[in-house]
Amino acid sequence: MKITFDEQVLARLSNWSNADVVLDFDNTLGETGRPVEGCSIGTNYRLIAIDKGTVPEVFDIIIDSNLAPLHFKKYGEMFLENGMTITENTDKRIQFKAAGEIIDSNVQVLDYRQAK
Template sequence: MKITFDDKILAKVADFSDADLVLDFDNTIGENGRPVEGCSIGTNYRLIAINKGTVPESFDTVIDSNFAPLHFKKYGQMFLTKDMTLSEDSVRRVQLKESGEVIDSNVQILDYRQV
């Protein structure tokens, strides 16, 4: 499984090189970078930068990307496909796509690293 970031997304995440990246789909990560209780699934993806070494245990698999490994929950793989893209559309929304289909038309990119 792999997600390819387009050039616009690569520019947006360029300063995340010193972070762990989590692809969250069920509101597991709170604004302080720590796990919270929440529930949503399948169409509420968020790409979140958190402090290195603080990935919650529930993110038990890794998705390859052309930027950095993305930590993900293994049971959520049923919502994804083998080859996907993360790209910005003409109105600057970030979209997670597989061939021929949009998985999420408004992916948030967030930085929850603690200073």
């Protein structure tokens, strides 16, 4: 499986090369980059940069992308399909798309690294 980021999103996240990147779908990570209690399944995606080597064990699979390896939860794979994209729309919001549908029209982009 691979998720493809468009050029605009890649440019916005160009300073994430020294981060681990998490694709969170149920508000698992708090501002410290550590797990917190959360509840929003499959509709509120967040791209989160965290310090290298600090990915919580709950993110137990890696999804290939043209940005970086995306850490994800195996049990969330049911929400994914091949050929998904992450794009920037005309009003600069980040969208997560599958073939023919928008999964999340406003993906949050968060940077929780301690040393940026």
